[in-house]
Amino acid sequence: MSGSRLDSLLQDCTRCGMCREVCIVEKLGAHSITSFLCGEEDYSAWLCSSCWLCQEVCPCGVDIQAVMMEKRREEKAPTGHRQNFVNVLRFGYALPVDDSVNEVRRFHGLEEMQLIPNEWLDTLLDASECRESVE
Amino acid sequence: MTFGTWALFPGCLVLQRMPQYEKATVRVLRELDIRLENIPHAACCGAPLESFTDRWVDLAAYNLALAEQMGRDVVTLCGNCANTLSRAKIAMGDSELRPQVDEKLETLGLHFSGAATVKHLVWLLREHLDELASKVSRGLSLRVAVTHPCQALRPGVVMDFDDPVQPQAMRRLVELTGAEVIDYGAETECCGSTLFLANQELGLEAGRRKLDSATDADVLVDACGNCQLLLERFQGLLVQDSERGRTAVLTLPQLLGLALGAEADELGIGPTAAETLLLQRAA
Numbered sequence: 198m199s200g201s202r203l204d205s206l207l208q209d210c211t212r213c214g215m216c217r218e219v220c221i222v223e224k225l226g227a228h229s230i231t232s233f234l235c236g237e238e239d240y241s242a243w244l245c246s247s248c249w250l251c252q253e254v255c256p257c258g259v260d261i262q263a264v265m266m267e268k269r270r271e272e273k274a275p276t277g278h279r280q281n282f283v284n285v286l287r288f289g290y291a292l293p294v295d296d297s298v299n300e301v302r303r304f305h306g307l308e309e310m311q312l313i314p315n316e317w318l319d320t321l322l323d324a325s326e327c328r329e330s331v332e
Numbered sequence: 333m334t335f336g337t338w339a340l341f342p343g344c345l346v347l348q349r350m351p352q353y354e355k356a357t358v359r360v361l362r363e364l365d366i367r368l369e370n371i372p373h374a375a376c377c378g379a380p381l382e383s384f385t386d387r388w389v390d391l392a393a394y395n396l397a398l399a400e401q402m403g404r405d406v407v408t409l410c411g412n413c414a415n416t417l418s419r420a421k422i423a424m425g426d427s428e429l430r431p432q433v434d435e436k437l438e439t440l441g442l443h444f445s446g447a448a449t450v451k452h453l454v455w456l457l458r459e460h461l462d463e464l465a466s467k468v469s470r471g472l473s474l475r476v477a478v479t480h481p482c483q484a485l486r487p488g489v490v491m492d493f494d495d496p497v498q499p500q501a502m503r504r505l506v507e508l509t510g511a512e513v514i515d516y517g518a519e520t521e522c523c524g525s526t527l528f529l530a531n532q533e534l535g536l537e538a539g540r541r542k543l544d545s546a547t548d549a550d551v552l553v554d555a556c557g558n559c560q561l562l563l564e565r566f567q568g569l570l571v572q573d574s575e576r577g578r579t580a581v582l583t584l585p586q587l588l589g590l591a592l593g594a595e596a597d598e599l600g601i602g603p604t605a606a607e608t609l610l611l612q613r614a615a
Contacts, residue, residue, distance in 0.1 A: 221522050225537050243383075243530040246538060247412065248522035249486035253496050262487075269383045277529030281380040285391075289375035290344035298347055305351045305600060307358070311372040318375065320439055321390050 206264050209257040212236055216251035216261060230265040242268035243275050286322060289313040338456070339404035339448070340368040341395065343413040344376055345557030352600025353409055353560060356585035357453060359598050363467055364460050368407070371398050377413040378420060386429065392420030393433050396450070397442040405449040407456050410557040411481030412526070414452035418490050421446050452484035454555050454584065455493045458501040464508055469593035471510030476587070477549035478502040478513055479542060479563070481556035482522050505584060506553055509591035518545035525558035528566075539563055539570050543579050555584040 217223050217231035222244045231251050232240035242265050252261040274282075281291040288294050289312060299309045338361075342354050358368055374395050378388035396417060399406045408414040424430055424444060437444055457464065480499045488496030498520065503513045524538025539562045546552050554560055563570075564581035571578065582601065589599040596602075596611055 221524065221538055222527065222534065224521075225534050225541075227531070227534055241530070244527065244534065245530070246482075246522035246524055246527040246535075248482035249415075250482070250497070250520075250522070253486045253488060266383060274383065275530040277532075278380070278383060281529065282384055285376045285380050290347065291376055291380040292344045292348040294344060294348050301351055305355045307351055307354060308370050310347065310370055310374075313373045313375040317373065317440055321375075321394055321436055322381075322387055 203264065203267050206260055206267065207234075210234055210259045211257055213256065215254050215256060216259075219250045219254050221246050221248060221250075230261060230268060233268060234259070234261065234264070242272055243278065286318070289318050337367040337369055337404060338407045339371045339399040339402055341371060341374060341377070341399075341406050341408045341413055341417070343408060343410040343557055345561055346409045349565065350557060350560055350583075352602075353557065353583045353585070356583060356589050356594075356599040356601075357409060359594050360457075360585040360589050360592065363592050364463060366456070366460075369402065369404065371395065371402065371406075374398060377408075377410075377416040379412050379416040382416070388416070389420050389423045389429060390433050390436055392417050393424055393444045394437060394440070394442065396421065396446075396448050397437050397444040399448040400445060401442060405451065408450065408452050408484075409555075411452060411483035411485075412556075412558060414450060414481075415483035415486075415491065417450045421450070422490065451493075452481060452491075452555070454481060454484060454501050454505070457505055457584070457588070458493070461504055461508065464505070464588065464592070468509060468591045470591055472587070472591050474509075474511040474550045475514050475548060476506050476511045477516050477546035477552045478506055478519065479523060479552060479554045479559050480520060481554070481559065484556070502553070502555060502584065506587065509587060511587070511591075514546070514549050516546045516548065518542045523554070523556075523559040523562045525562040528562060535562065536566065536570050539566065543567070543570060543576075546579065547576065549579070551580040551582055551587070553582050553584055553587050 212235050214235050217235050220229050220231045222229035227244050228240035229244045230242050284291050284293055346353050376391055378391035381388035480502050485491055485494055485499050486496045494501045506513050518541050524535040527538055528535025560583055586599045586601055
């Protein structure tokens with residue numbers, strides 16, 4: 198299933214390497230999804246700064262973000278990304294945002310923030326189904 | 333003149349860690365007669381879910397539906413939120429996905445029509461460039477390195493407000509303060525904040541490249557919670573072994589606010605050494 202979706206996403210890629218040339222991860226000596234696009238096996242789909250430059254310069258209009266998301270689901274997620282995901286399920290935000298933010302907001306003269314009720318979050322995210330996708 | 337009221341989507345980083353950025357935004361927009369309202373019950377933009385599940389769209393559409401209910405367009409402070417919410421509007425055009433999301437929103441008494449426009453703060457400010465320039469009361473004799481909010485610019489076909497590869501809006505906005513925008517090698521490189529989540533050392537190395545490249549600047553100016561996190565909050569980790577002193581980093585509305593005559597404490601600018609230096613130079 199994933200294979201055919203990936204094939205279709207990759208069908209216009211000519212392996213020209215422009216994506217790899219602009220990638221900050223590659224400039225730092227590591228290997229991102231752009232190395233995969235160039236046919237390499239040594240890369241991680243999680244090594245990405247989300248700057249979207251690769252996709253912007255791609256002369257063939259490949260949806261590199263979509264390719265990366267497909268490949269990420271084949272790899273174990275790094276702790277930082279997993280923690281953000283778990284925080285979203287628990288707090289509604291990637292960081293542990295709770296009522297204490299309003300103390301800080303008051304200090305800065307900012308309007309109080311009403312947070313999302315837990316039951317709404319469960320409705321939106323099918324919490325149990327989502328938890329499976331992170332494990 | 334009244335330019336209206338916008339729904340503010342600060343995003344998790346600004347909400348939890350940098351109210352100063354929001355405070356300065358409110359202050360600067362007040363000069364333009366733009367009012368910001370919180371979105372009651374807003375949640376994460378959805379970005380952290382996208383790598384795991386298609387449910388990211390549900391969360392983004394939920395936030396947009398809340399703004400629609402208020403009858404407001406949305407302004408974001410983070411590039412990532414602007415990007416995710418904008419892409420979710422497109423994703424909601426998918427005939428398979430849409431009914432599933434609509435059903436959940438309906439359970440919560442909400443409806444998504446796609447009517448709410450999403451703009452990043454830089455976009456909103458750029459639309460008021462001339463008015464901002466006319467309100468400058470304190471010219472800043474500073475050398476500024478700008479760093480652009482990548483995700484608010486790209487993909488250009490979705491975000492569609494500035495040159496996605498050689499962006500200019502931040503430069504024009506900083507120039508109106510009287511400051512000189514310097515050219516530096518890493519100007520259009522990403523700060524590394526998201527990369528930090530996957531690999532801390534690589535993320536810090538990306539930040540170090542930016543700071544090392546911008547040493548001619550008196551201050552580095554950003555417009556994204558992610559950039560501010562890595563370049564300002566994590567700067568202690570970046571320069572641990574370096575002999576170089578700390579680089580002052582401000583958010584765009586903090587710099588603009590100074591030029592518009594606002595006081596440092598109205599802009600959430602604290603009394604750290606670098607910031608004190610900046611205020612002396614700006615006076």
